Amino acid sequence: MLRRPAYLSLADQYARAIGEGHLPAGTRLPPQRKLADDLGLSVQTVSRAYDELIRRGLIVGEVGRGSFVLPAGAENSPPYLAERPGELIDLSILKPVTDRMHVERFREGLHWIADNLTGAAALSFRPNSVLPRHRQIAADWLRRGGIDTAPDCITIADGATSAITTAVMSAVPPGGTLAAAALTHHLLMPLCKYLGLHLEALPIDDDGILPEALDALARKGNLRAVYMQPAAINPMAIMTGENRRAALAEIARRHDLLIVENDMLNQMIVDRPPTMAALAPERTLHINGFTKTTLPGLRIAWLVSPPRLAAGTANRHLVTNWMATPAMVELLSHWILDGTVDQLIEWQREALGIRHRIAREVLGAGAFRAHPQSLHVWLELPPGRDEEEFVAQARQRGVAIASGRAFRLGERDRREAVRIALGSTGTEELRHGLTLVAETLGSNAEPLLPLV
Template sequence: MIVAMARSRKESSTEQAGAPAAGAWRPRPLSGDRPTYQALADAIAADIAHGRLGPGDRLPTHRALARTLGVTVGTVARGYAEAERRGLVGGEVGRGTFIRSGFGVSPTAGDELVDLASLHPPAGKIDTIALLSETLNAVAADPSALRTVIDTERGNDAPAHRQAAADWLAHGAFRPDADQLTLTAGGQHALVAALSALVAPGTAVATTALTNPGLLAAARQLRLPVVAVAADGAGMTPDALADACAGGAVSVVHLQSTLDNPTGRVVPAARRAALAEVCARAGVWVIEDDPLGALVADRPDPVAALLPERTCHVASAAKVLSLGLRVGLLTTPPAARARLVAAVRATAWLAAPLLGEVFARWVDEGTAARIVAARAAAAIERRALAADLLSTYEIVAAPQAPHLWLPLPEPWTAGQVVAAARQVGVLISPGDDYAVSRATSAHGVRIGLNAEVDDDRLRRALLDLVALLVAGPLPGGLS
C-alpha cells in the first residue's frame, strides 16, 4: 500500500545499533493463514516497524532466502515485489534489494481507503443479513406481529418489546423492570433525550476530558456547557468529580463504564462504586452511556445497579447487533421517568415498531446473544493482532474492545498522523474529535477494528501505520 515518494532521510540511520549485517536478515516465522509471499512482505514491514530493519539494510538474495525459508525462488521474488509495491524496499540491478530510506505517503492507484475511523465491531462468523431475512419473513407470516408493527397502542412501545429490552440488559445486579424501559431511535436519540430532560438550567454536564463525540455533538446542539473531569487508567477519578460537582455547577454526570470511547477501557468495579457514591452525595443525575457493554460478558455491575434512583442507563442494539437496527434502550429512574419519556416523544415520538419487533425476536430466540458472542470473539482476535503489531506503544483498550486509543510518539501530532495515514489509504480518527475543549491534551488517535475491513486489510493497514510512525513526519511538520 505504501509507495515511496521523494523525501530526505539521514542515511546515517543505517548504522544504528542492532542493524543486521548485509544480507543476514532472517524473518521470524511467517503467518500460515495467508499466501507466503504476502506473509513475507508483512514480516519485512513488521521488522521495519520494530527496528530490526532500518533504511539502507540489504535483504538476502532471492535464492539465499528461499533456501532459508524452504520455499521457491519465485515465492521470494513475489514477496519482495509486494514489499516494493508497499514502498518498503527498492531493488538495484546487480546490488540487491534494500530497505528504503523513507516511507511514502500516497496510496497505490486503485487502492480503496481502509476505514479504521468508524466504530463498528467486527461481525465474526455470522451472517446478520441472512438472520434479518429470516426474521422479516417470520414477521410477515405472523398476523399478530404485523398488528403490533402497524397499530402500536396509543403511540407506546409494545410491552413485548420493552420486556425484551429488560431481558437483554439484565446483567449481574442490574435487573431493570420492563416498565422502566423506553425504546428510542438509537442510542444517540436516547442521549439527546436524557440531556434535554435532566440538565438543569444554568448547570453543566461533567464527563471525562476525552469522551464520546456523540455527547459533545448533543451538548452543542442543546447549548449545554460541558465540564472536563480528570481521569486515570481506571476512568474518571472520584476526587476530580467531587470537585467538579461542588457548589452545584454540575447537574448531570456522563459516564462510560464499559469500553469507553475513545480509549476502549473498562472501569473497574471499585471505581464505579466510588463514582456512584460521589454522585449520590452531590445529588446529581447520571447518564451511563453503554452502547458496547454487551461485548464484555464479565463486566462489573453498571452504575445503574449501584445508584438506580439517580441513573439513566443508555444502551443500543446498533453497535453490537447491526448498525441498521436503530433501537436505543433507555432505562429511566422513577423520579425522572415522566420527563425522559416526554423528551423522547418530543424528538421522535417512538422507536420504529418494526425494528422493535426484530430486536425483540432476536433477544427472545437467542439470536442476539449469538451475534454478540461472535462479535466479541472477533473483537478479541483483532484486538490481539493490533496489540502485537503496536506492541511498542501503550494500548489500554480491553481485550473485547472494537477500537483502541494510540498515544503518539514525538514529534508526531494527531493531525499529521491522520493526514499521513489517509495518504497511504488508511482512515483514523484524531484525538481532537473526542476532546471536551481545545485545552484538553488529545495527543493520540483512535483506531477502529471495523466490520467492513477484513482481517488481511486490517493487518496491512496496521503495518502501514506503524511504518509511518517509525519513519516520522515529513520535514517542516508537513504530512
C-alpha cells in the same frame, strides 16, 4: 462599550475577537472573577457570557484550569470519514465486525417480520399500545446484567444517539452544567451546544474519571449530571473498576447529581463490574443498545430511567423522536427470545479476539490501549508527533484513522493520540491498514507540504 443585556454584549465581543483571529485556538480567557472586577460587572454576568460562548461552541471550560478558545469549526470534525473512502482502508468509523452471515441473518429476520408483524406495530401511533410486551422482554434481559427495573421505566429508542439525546435533556435543564471525561463521545459536545448546556471536562486516569475532580466541580454549584462511558466504549477503551464506580456513585449521591451511563457494549463485556445503574439506580439514566454488539442495522437502544424520572424521560423522547420503529423492536424482541442476540454477541466477542491479536502482532502488544472486547484501540503518539498531521500522513499512505481531537473536551494533560477501529473492514485489510499505521509511526515526523 457594553450594551444591554451586558452578558450578551460581552459574549458578542469575545465572539468577534475569536472570529477575527485576535484570540487564537488555545487562548486562555481571564478568570471570571478577575474579568468581572476589571469590567465592573457581577460574576454572574461574566459567567452567563462564558456560558453563551460555550453554547456557541467557541470556548470550553476545564475543571481547575479555566476557559479556553476552541479551534475553528471544532464541532464539524467527526472522527470518521463521512463517505465511503474509495481506495482507502477505513479504520476511522467505529463498527462491529460483520460478514456475510449478518446480512443473511438480517434478511431472515425481515422475512420473519413480514410473516408475523402485528396490526398494532404496523398501524398504531400510540407507543403504549405497541411496546408494553417489548418493555417486559427488555426488563428481563437487563436483569441478566444486574439491572433490576420495571418495564414502565424503559424508553425504547432508535439507537444510542436518540437515547443519549433524550437522557441528557432529561438530566440537565437549559443553562445547566453537564460534566464528562476529558475524552468522551464525539457527539456530546455539539449536543450540549444545541441544547444550551455548559459542558465541563473532568480529568481521567487509567481507571476513568477522577472522583476528586467530580467532587470539586460539584461543590462549585450548577452541576446537574455527569455523563459516563465506564465500559470500554470510551475513546481510551478504559474499563472502570468497581471501586472507582462506587466512589463516583457516592459522590453523585452526596451532591444529588444524575448519572447518564452509556453502556453500549453491555453483555458483550466478559466479567464486567456492576453498572452505574446497579450501583446507583435512583439517579442513573442507563443506555443499553445493540448496534455495536450485534449488527449495525439493529438500531434499537433501551434507556432505563429511575422511577421518579421515567414519565419526564418518556415525554422528552416523544417530543424528539415519538417512538422507536416498531418493526425493529419486534425483530429485536424475537431475536432475544430465540437466542439470536446471544449468538451474535458471542460471535462478535470471538471475532474481536482475532482482531485484537492482529493489532498486537502488527503494532506491538504494548503500543496501544485497548480492552479485549473493545471495538477499537487508542494509540498514543510519540513526543513531537502531531495527531492531525499523523492522520493526514496515514491517509496519504492509504489508511483512514480518527484524530484524538474529535473526542477531547479540553487541552488539559493533552497527549497526542489516534483511535483505530478494528471492525470496519476484513481481517486482511485490517492487517494491511495497521501495517500502514505502523509504517507511518516509523517514518520521520515531517510536516506535509501543501499541494499546488
